[in-house]
Amino acid sequence: DADVTQTPRNRITKTGKRIMLECSQTKGHDRMYWYRQDPGLGLQLIYYSFDVKDINKGEISDGYSVSRQAQAKFSLSLESAIPNQTALYFCATSDGHRSDTQYFGPGTRLTVL
Amino acid sequence: QQQVKQSPQSLIVQKGGISIINCAYENTAFDYFPWYQQFPGKGPALLIAIRPDVSEKKEGRFTISFNKSAKQFSLHIMDSQPGDSATYFCAASGSLRAAGNKLTFGGGTRVLVKP
Numbered sequence: 001d002a003d004v005t006q007t008p009r010n011r012i013t014k015t016g017k018r019i020m021l022e023c024s025q026t027k028g029h030d031r032m033y034w035y036r037q038d039p040g041l042g043l044q045l046i047y048y049s050f051d052v053k054d055i056n057k058g059e060i061s062d063g064y065s066v067s068r069q070a071q072a073k074f075s076l077s078l079e080s081a082i083p084n085q086t087a088l089y090f091c092a093t094s095d096g097h098r099s100d101t102q103y104f105g106p107g108t109r110l111t112v113l
Numbered sequence: 114q115q116q117v118k119q120s121p122q123s124l125i126v127q128k129g130g131i132s133i134i135n136c137a138y139e140n141t142a143f144d145y146f147p148w149y150q151q152f153p154g155k156g157p158a159l160l161i162a163i164r165p166d167v168s169e170k171k172e173g174r175f176t177i178s179f180n181k182s183a184k185q186f187s188l189h190i191m192d193s194q195p196g197d198s199a200t201y202f203c204a205a206s207g208s209l210r211a212a213g214n215k216l217t218f219g220g221g222t223r224v225l226v227k228p
Contacts, residue, residue, distance in 0.1 A: 004156070033215075040122060042202055042218035043157070058215070090156050100145050100206065102216060104156030 003027045004105035006091050012111045019078045021108050023091030029103075031096040032074040034058075034066060037088040037107070046089075049074055050096065081112040116140050117205050119219025127227050132190035134222045136203035139184065143205040147216070148177065148188050151200045160201070161188070193226045200224070 004025045013019055023032065030051050035043040045058030047066040055068055063085060067075045078085055088109055092102040119136045126132045136146075147162035163170045163177040163186065170177045176189040190197055203219040 040220050042117075042119070042220045043216075044218070045215060048215060092156075100147070100162070101159050104149075104158065106154070106156050 004091060004093055004103055006089075006105040006108050008108060009106065010109045012113065013081055014113050015082055017081050017112075019081050019110065021076045021089055021091075021110070023074045023076070023105055025072050025091075025093045025103075025105075027093055027095075027103060028071075029093040029095050030071065031094045032068065033092040033094070033102065034064075034074070034076045035090045035092065035104075036060065037090060043090065046076065078110075078112075081110075083112045086110060086112045116217050117203060117219040119203050119222060121222060122220065123223045123225070125225045125227060126193045128193060128195060130193050130226075132188075132193050132197070132224050132226070134188045134201055134203070134224075135185065136187065136205075136219050137183075137185045138205050138217075140205070140207075140217075141184070142207045143217075145206045146177070146179065146186050147204050148175075149202045149204060149218075151202065151221075157202055190224070193224075195226045195228050198224060198226050 007022045033048045034046040037043050044060050049055045049068045052068050065077045088107050090107045091105040094102045117138050148160045149157035150160040151157040161172050165181050174191045179186045200221050200223045202221050204216040206216045
């Protein structure tokens with residue numbers, strides 16, 4: 001969905017490096033989410049935010065941190081990347097009031113060597 | 114601990130055939146059950162969703178069947194087409210107000226429709 005953008009789309013980094021993945025949305029949604037996708041495991045929730053001042057841990061938050069800089073921007077950081085954080089990362093947004101639908105960005109493929 | 118279990122992991126079906134994907138959940142507080150479709154290189158997109166007050170929902174060639182007592186739901190793709198080749202995820206969440214629509218996803222099913 002072009003209304004949710006993620007940068008970068010692909011990133012290769014080395015163990016121990018700090019990495020930031022960025023998400024922006026033009027849908028005007030309050031709620032934003034970061035998911036990780038691994039083969040056979042579906043999507044697992046890392047962090048979610050209901051507004052700029054409300055940030056919550058998801059199922060697999062260890063090793064990750066987030067920042068909600070504005071309603072439209074939600075960043076995911078890996079403070080010290082490790083190889084098992086190699087995965088596809090998706091940002092999503094939702095209205096949270098009238099609809100349960102989550103709208104996903106195109107994803108970031110992260111490889112940690 | 115995977116609260117939503119999805120099967121099969123992959124599925125090959127001939128054009129015009131029926132694709133069936135099954136999901137089972139454990140949390141009885143779940144009351145919203147969407148299916149997401151994901152094409153290669155894209156993010157998942159909502160395909161169809163159901164709430165437990167109905168046992169079936171149909172949108173075009175896609176049907177969700179829901180069995181509350183068995184805590185199972187399934188996606189049927191009728192008259193499967195090559196363009197339906199994608200990965201399908203079932204998911205579940207609690208009420209919008211209580212759970213903030215945090216989705217718990219199944220492991221995904223890769224569907225290949227052969228022409």
